[in-house]
Every structure is written in structure tokens, then in C-alpha cells.
Amino acid sequence: MLEQLLIFTRGGLILWTCKEIGNALRGSPIDTLIRSCLLEERSGAASYNYDAPGASYTLKWTFHNELGLVFVAVYQRILHLLYVDDLLAMVKREFSEIYDPKRTSYSDFDDIFQQLKKEAEARAEEMKKSKQVGKPVNNNLVKKQGQVMKGSMDGSNKKNSGGDSENGGGDGENLKGHLLENGNFNKNHVINRELPRMVNSNGKENGSSNVGAFDVNKLQKIRGKGGKKTDATVNKGSKVEPKKKVVKKNRVWDDSPIEPKLDFTDPVSENGEENIAIVAADQGESMMDKEEIMSSESESEEEDIGKNGKVETKKKGWFSSMFQSIAGKSNLEKADLKPALKALKDRLMTKNVAEEIAEKLCESVAASLEGKKLASFTRISSTVQAAMEEALVRILTPRRSIDILRDVHAAQEQGKPYVAVFVGVNGVGKSTNLAKVAYWLQQHKIKVMMAACDTFRSGAVEQLRTHARRLQIPIFEKGYEKDPAIVAKEAIQEASRNGSDVVLVDTAGRMQDNEPLMRALSKLIYVNSPDLILFVGEALVGNDAVDQLSKFNQKLADLSPSPNPRLIDGILLTKFDTIDDKVGAALSMVYISGAPVMFVGCGQSYTDLKKLNVKSIVKTLLK
Numbered sequence: 001m002l003e004q005l006l007i008f009t010r011g012g013l014i015l016w017t018c019k020e021i022g023n024a025l026r027g028s029p030i031d032t033l034i035r036s037c038l039l040e041e042r043s044g045a046a047s048y049n050y051d052a053p054g055a056s057y058t059l060k061w062t063f064h065n066e067l068g069l070v071f072v073a074v075y076q077r078i079l080h081l082l083y084v085d086d087l088l089a090m091v092k093r094e095f096s097e098i099y100d101p102k103r104t105s106y107s108d109f110d111d112i113f114q115q116l117k118k119e120a121e122a123r124a125e126e127m128k129k130s131k132q133v134g135k136p137v138n139n140n141l142v143k144k145q146g147q148v149m150k151g152s153m154d155g156s157n158k159k160n161s162g163g164d165s166e167n168g169g170g171d172g173e174n175l176k177g178h179l180l181e182n183g184n185f186n187k188n189h190v191i192n193r194e195l196p197r198m199v200n201s202n203g204k205e206n207g208s209s210n211v212g213a214f215d216v217n218k219l220q221k222i223r224g225k226g227g228k229k230t231d232a233t234v235n236k237g238s239k240v241e242p243k244k245k246v247v248k249k250n251r252v253w254d255d256s257p258i259e260p261k262l263d264f265t266d267p268v269s270e271n272g273e274e275n276i277a278i279v280a281a282d283q284g285e286s287m288m289d290k291e292e293i294m295s296s297e298s299e300s301e302e303e304d305i306g307k308n309g310k311v312e313t314k315k316k317g318w319f320s321s322m323f324q325s326i327a328g329k330s331n332l333e334k335a336d337l338k339p340a341l342k343a344l345k346d347r348l349m350t351k352n353v354a355e356e357i358a359e360k361l362c363e364s365v366a367a368s369l370e371g372k373k374l375a376s377f378t379r380i381s382s383t384v385q386a387a388m389e390e391a392l393v394r395i396l397t398p399r400r401s402i403d404i405l406r407d408v409h410a411a412q413e414q415g416k417p418y419v420a421v422f423v424g425v426n427g428v429g430k431s432t433n434l435a436k437v438a439y440w441l442q443q444h445k446i447k448v449m450m451a452a453c454d455t456f457r458s459g460a461v462e463q464l465r466t467h468a469r470r471l472q473i474p475i476f477e478k479g480y481e482k483d484p485a486i487v488a489k490e491a492i493q494e495a496s497r498n499g500s501d502v503v504l505v506d507t508a509g510r511m512q513d514n515e516p517l518m519r520a521l522s523k524l525i526y527v528n529s530p531d532l533i534l535f536v537g538e539a540l541v542g543n544d545a546v547d548q549l550s551k552f553n554q555k556l557a558d559l560s561p562s563p564n565p566r567l568i569d570g571i572l573l574t575k576f577d578t579i580d581d582k583v584g585a586a587l588s589m590v591y592i593s594g595a596p597v598m599f600v601g602c603g604q605s606y607t608d609l610k611k612l613n614v615k616s617i618v619k620t621l622l623k
């Protein structure tokens with residue numbers, strides 16, 4: 001049984017909820033959905049699993065991008081309700097007809113909803129009975145104005161752009177957007193931040209790509225109404241011949257003037273120096289003047305792809321595609337977005353963004369654009385690029401600010417040292433960058449102590465001692481083969497005694513799969529409850545970034561003795577000076593962990609520590 005169905009605006013205003021169904025939800029599934037999915041670029045897939053004490057829910061959603069509405073359904077996961085996609089689509093369609101931005105109450109929708117629910121349930125029942133999934137459903141039920149039935153009745157959820165619908169499990173999330181920044185979705189209006197229009201392919205009513213169960217109504221409708229451009233031709237009579245003629249004409253036109261080359265700017269030249277500028281927090285503008293080049297480049301990429309024989313391009317021909325690019329198009333469809341997204345994905349990957357992340361981001365951007373109207377004089381590639389840019393900024397902008405200096409002062413007031421633990425795989429630069437952070441803190445008149453808790457690798461203690469000596473910072477060390485959790489504990493006690501404000505804990509490098517070492521790290525964290533767990537990762541990593549961070553977090557969670565295990569709070573990206581424009585690791589790491597990049601190491605001296613400049617990173621990623 002459906003537990004809840006909620007309609008709200010991207011701005012967070014709840015317009016309608018179903019009062020009659022379900023009991024009170026346990027936990028806060030919708031809050032969590034918003035925080036974990038809508039606020040992140042994860043809308044590629046179509047469902048989200050939420051576990052509360054005593055209840056496991058699946059949430060599904062759809063968006064009306066034009067109206068800026070969000071529709072969310074919640075049901076008990078064990079039920080595997082087959083009609084939810086269908087119901088959401090119908091609710092979306094019906095509600096959008098009565099929606100008026102000036103209205104806040106929609107009690108008249110109660111009855112409509114009950115009717116829609118009955119219909120959806122009946123269709124699902126019927127679908128179940130007719131064993132063949134692709135068999136037509138009783139069309140009487142699909143009466144309404146040409147609605148297109150979703151294709152998810154068989155539970156396999158084909159239409160979702162994102163793909164795996166029901167599983168919601170695995171990684172669970174997938175929305176993108178971002179409603180709230182701080183999370184709380186309270187009953188009155190809630191969402192502080194705008195939901196970046198993402199449409200979950202679920203509820204797309206334009207039907208075109210919703211290839212659900214074979215639906216006669218749909219066919220009739222398409223035939224009657226004529227599927228867009230093709231229709232004009234078809235309506236005129238004989239199908240085959242006129243079509244051929246048109247195709248021929250298009251090809252002739254295509255060959256010569258072709259629209260793409262209205263832009264005569266030079267291609268972008270990639271020079272490595274810019275990447276270093278990217279990092280410097282105050283040099284963000286250095287690449288501002290490249291903006292036009294960026295967009296012209298992306299446009300031509302899209303066009304190139306179009307020329308590579310995509311079916312889409314063929315259908316449109318020169319005139320229609322030019323018309324589309326200058327005069328706007330009714331509604332964007334997934335196929336329209338595909339070439340531009342493919343180009344964007346490739347570009348992100350050349351910047352070392354992990355493939356999986358690039359893929360998810362593109363799905364998410366597609367979902368946010370599908371069904372939207374393309375503004376006049378706007379090209380698809382520009383629209384896609386703008387949406388991606390927004391998405392990247394959103395991802396990279398910390399959702400919660402971690403201000404170390406502020407937190408250190410807060411700890412000082414409580415009379416206890418602030419503790420930061422540096423974790424990561426071997427050789428990424430933990431000790432070196434710990435020393436840089438120590439130096440930075442010193443510059444802010446903060447008394448720092450180092451704790452040599454890499455009791456595993458020989459030479460590690462001496463290495464840290466060298467940094468301590470150079471910086472004239474006290475170090476707490478107990479040699480090797482000691483329990484690092486105990487060494488850290490004693491170091492913190494010592495810091496309390498000697499009045500240190502901050503303890504920086506160095507730990508042994510460990511591979512994310514090394515269970516004994518990961519267990520030891522979990523214990524260190526559990527025993528000492530540090531204020532900050534900083535993951536130190538190399539900016540050089542590509543696909544491995546995802547594995548490292550997700551497994552670190554997973555192991556910290558699984559191996560912790562605490563029921564509320566701590567995870568990584570922030571990221572320190574090292575060796576940024578060596579990566580040229582391959583800045584993708586920053587994106588991959590933030591995306592996969594949700595933790596912000598707090599520092600960037602860009603050299604081997606103590607002063608080579610900077611803050612991430614989000615704008616510049618985004619520009620480099622899209623360049």
C-alpha cells in the first residue's frame with residue numbers, strides 16, 4: 001500500500017499530500033530523499049530506499065520541469081508496488097492541469113487522486129494477470145486525454161532515463177537536484193534551495209520515450225496527433241514517397257551550408273598552467289575570458305556528433321535543426337540531449353572524472369532537462385552545458401561549511417584540544433600535508449601538536465619528527481608496533497596537559513581493502529572521537545577515486561563498534577600541482593563521499609596549501 005504521496009514546488013512549498021493513505025511515516029524519508037538525492041546530482045535512477053527503525057521504504061518521484069513541481073510517492077519496500085510509476089505520471093499530468101502558482105490549497109485534488117489511484121491499481125492488476133508484459137492493457141482505463149502509460153507496469157521500469165528503478169537499493173539514491181541545503185523539510189514550506197529541475201524519466205508525460213507496455217491508445221494518439229515533425233509530412237497523405245522526398249531534400253541541404261559553422265572562434269588551446277591558477281582561491285577570474293570559447297567549442301562538438309550519422313539528425317534535416325536552434329523547440333526529449341551529453345561525458349572523462357560519476361551526472365542532467373522548453377535562440381548544447389555547470393557548482397560547493405579555525409576556537413572555549421585525523425591510502429602525502437596544515441594553523445596563532453600514530457610503516461615516525469622539528473611543533477610519539485588508537489588517546493591527553501589547541505594525528509597509509517588496518521583505523525576514530533576526519537587523496541587518481549573513498553567510508557561504517565559510526569568529514573587533495581587540467585578527482589571524490597574538499601596541496605613546501613576554487617574547477621572541467 002502506498003504510504004504517502006506528496007506534491008511540492010521546487011521552492012519547497014507543499015501543495016498537496018494524500019491524507020487518507022498510510023500511517024505516519026517513520027523517520028523522515030522525504031527529508032532524507034531531499035538531502036541525499038535532490039540536493040545531489042543523483043537523479044539518474046528512479047527510486048530511493050530509506051530505512052527507518054521498523055520500516056523500510058522505497059521512494060519514487062517525478063518532476064514537472066516546466067512548472068517546477070516535484071511529485072514523491074512513498075511505499076513499503078517489501079510491497080513492490082507496480083503501479084507507482086504509472087500513478088505518479090497520472091498525478092503529474094492531472095495536477096499540472098489544475099496547478100496555478102497563486103493557489104496554495106488543492107483539496108479538490110483529493111477525489112481526482114483517489115480515482116487515479118484506483119485506475120493505476122486496476123491496471124497493475126490487469127497487467128499482472130496478463131502474463132505477457134508487452135501485452136496491451138485494457139484501454140478503457142487509460143481514457144484520459146491521450147495520456148501515455150508509463151512503461152513500468154512490469155516492474156522493470158523501463159522508462160526511467162536513469163535506469164534501475166526499483167532496486168533503489170544498491171547505491172540507493174538517484175536524484176539530482178537540490179532542494180534544501182540544510183535538509184529539513186518541514187511541513188509548511190520548506191525547501192530553502194531551488195530544486196534544479198531534474199526530471200526523472202519516470203513520470204514523463206510526453207510519452208515519446210516511455211516505451212512501456214504496448215499501448216494501443218498511445219499508438220492511436222501518436223497517429224492522430226502526429227509525432228511532431230514527421231506528422232506534418234504524414235498528414236499530407238501518402239507516407240512513403242513524400243517521406244523519401246523530404247529526406248532527399250534534407251540531405252542536399254545538409255551537405256552545404258550546415259549550421260554549425262557560424263562560429264569562427266579558435267579552438268581552445270589547453271595549457272597546463274591554468275590548472276594551478278585554478279586552485280588559488282583568489283585567482284578565479286583568470287579564466288573568465290574563456291567563457292565564449294568554452295561554449296562555442298561545446299556547440300561544435302555537439303554538431304560533430306550529430307554528423308556522425310545519429311538518427312536524430314537525420315530526422316531533423318538542416319532546416320528543422322536550424323529552426324530549432326534559433327527558435328526554440330517545444331519540449332526537450334532525451335534523444336535531443338543525447339549527443340550533447342555524450343560529448344560532455346567524454347569531456348569530463350578526459351579531465352579524469354571517474355567514468356561512473358560522469359555517467360551519473362549526465363543522466364542527472366538529462367533528467368533535469370527532459371520535458372523542458374528550450375528557450376528561443378538557445379542551442380541544446382548550451383542548455384546542457386549550462387545545466388551541467390550548475391550541477392557541478394552545486395556538487396562542489398560544500399553543503400555544510402567546515403571552518404576549522406572557528407571550530408578550533410570553539411574547542412578552545414570548551415577547554416579541550418581540537419583533534420584532526422589524517423587518513424588515506426599509502427604515499428598520497430598524508431604526513432607532508434599534515435605538516436602544511438600545522439604550518440597554516442601556526443600562522444593563525446594556534447598551538448599545534450602532532451601525534452605520530454603511523455606505528456606501522458618504518459620511518460613514518462622519523463618523517464613526522466622531521467616536519468615537527470622544522471616547524472618547531474611538539475610531537476607525541478611512541479615508536480612502532482603500538483596500538484595507534486592508544487597512542488592517539490595519550491597524545492590528546494598530553495595536548496590537554498600542555499595547552500595545545502590542536503592535535504594533528506598522522507595515521508598509517510592503508511589500502512581501502514586492508515581489513516585489519518581499516519579496523520584499526522575505525523577503532524582509533526571510535527576511541528578518540530576526533531573533530532575532523534580528513535581523507536587525504538591524490539589529485540592524480542581517476543576511476544580509483546570512487547573505490548578509495550567509497551570503501552574507506554564503507555569500512556569505517558562496517559567496522560566501527562559504534563552504532564553511529566563516523567565517516568569522512570572532508571578531503572585534502574594532494575599533488576594538485578602535477579595534474580595539469582585533469583582536475584576530475586576533486587569532483588569524483590566529492591560526489592562519492594559528499595564531503596567537501598577542504599584543502600588542496602599543490603607542492604612540496606609548507607606554504608603549498610590552498611583552498612579549492614569551485615568556479616575555476618568547474619570551468620576547467622567543462623573547458
Ligand SMILES: Nc1nc2c(ncn2[C@@H]2O[C@H](COP(=O)(O)OP(=O)(O)OP(=O)(O)O)[C@@H](O)[C@H]2O)c(=O)[nH]1
Nearest residue numbers: 426427428429430431432509574575601602603604
Ligand atoms: N608535488 C607534490 N608532491 C607532494 C604533495 N604532497 C606530498 N607530496 C609528496 O608525496 C610524497 C609522499 O608524501 P608522504 O607525506 O610521505 O605521504 P604519506 O601519505 O604520509 O605516505 P605513507 O605514510 O607511506 O602513507 C612525498 O615525496 C611528498 O613530498 C603535493 O601537494 N605536491
